[in-house]
Amino acid sequence: MYCLEFAGDAVDEPMAALEAERAAASGVERVAPGLATARGLRIDRAPTLAYTRRASELIGRTTADVGGAVAVLEAASIDRTGSVAVRARNVRSTADVSTAAAERDLGSVLVDRGFGIDLDDPDHELRAVFADDVCLVGWQVAERDAEFGSRAPTDRPFFQPGSMAPVDARAYLNLAAGPALPEATVFDPMCGTGGLLLEAGLIGARSLGSDAQWKMARGAAENLAHYLPDARWDVVRGDATALPFDDGIADAVVFDAPYGRQSKIAGHELEALVGGALGEAARVAPACVLVADGPWEAAARDAGWTVEARFERRVHGSLTRHVHVLRRA
Known part of the structure; x- marks a missing residue:
């Protein structure tokens, strides 16, 4: 499963979901403002989408609170090593959550598992995306060109x-x-x-x-x-x-x-x-x-x-x- 973070406004989301399904993903389902899940993903095509900002390999889904995100990560089996950066996002400020606290607490879990923190050039990026009452946690696998x-x-x-x-x-x-x-x-x-x-x-x-x-x-x-x-x-x-x-x-x-x-x-x-x-x-x-x-x-x-x-x-x-x-x- 994958997490898709949409660009644009709320009115753009139906088109963003269909664009993703046509060009890069399968089984796309909108789950919260600005967020969708997908059963499959052509990772090489995801960066060419216009209205999908990022895609992540989904670790788990929980409620939109830091404790829930930490519990998902602690329960996850992780077969990665190296350095990591943790990025948390509150989509359109729709969730009652501190992204700074999420990054700190999730980072602590990964440090305990032997990861080093590198915010500039990490080997892996963990994303915790909060929207409304949903949080999706995953490893980023694709990102739209920032200059696009x-x-x-x-x-x-x-x-x-x-x-x-x-x-x-x-x-x-x-x-x-x-x-x-x-x-x-x-x-x-x-x-x-x-x-x-x-x-x-x-x-x-x-x-x-x-x-x-x-x-x-x-x-x-x-x-x-x-x-x-x-x-x-x-x-x-x-x-x-x-x-x-x-x-x-x-x-x-x-x-x-x-x-x-x-x-x-x-x-x-x-x-x-x-x-x-x-x-x-x-x-x-x-x-x-x-x-x-x-x-x-x-x-x-x-x-x-x-x-x-x-x-x-x-x-x-x-x-x-x-x-x-x-x-x-």
Whole structure:
């Protein structure tokens, strides 16, 4: 069993759980605010998750108090040696517990068992995570890159306003292509500046994109060449409703539809554009994530998709993203 510590806010947790299950874990069950357990874990894939901050091999679960955590550790069989650091966390301050006391008392148990304490570069890290009335104790096995969220779209060689944040792009890619990663081909038929394609390449997938505007296709290629000089990627100019690609060319399609009901791209009204793109997506891949400023379930079903989930994510006062997780019917 494993402990998963989610990033983001409470409203992000359903999507975080599904992202983890699709891309790295099995049997994911949310057990407390910001916390879940998993029956299995692809440890090598866990650091590529967007909304899972850390994963630990679970030692035990108890009530959210220091004494309970100490009892779990004292009862555990430990086949590790070397140095250790103990980290305690009170998720969103939902538990009535002292993390300093937890670190001190758990550290004393490990010292009694022959471990040395090294807070800077330990051989092992023990985590005690408290949330609400639950405490999960485990050995950390994976951690998301601390610099991941600091990359900004404005840092790219080619930038346009409205570009998606990397953390969201990464999550949508994992939702769509997770089971096939890292040996996946991911296609974005409305690639814009290439943010989704960039995240696909960074987690090992082959990126394939198209855009109706030459400016965007060239800009996306510039960004991918800058960040992924040795990766597999291709970008072309193309109409999302009539793609110049063979059936089944990709493992997953991910795209961010234009916002605003009056949007017109390449001569298409928005409804015709999104509906046509969904139909072409079903031809080229078995899985899709559509991001839009409203619900498109009916159009997705008409195009041959089963809607497995839809999440609403508020970006700012005037924009809520609707994330549709689709599987070809």
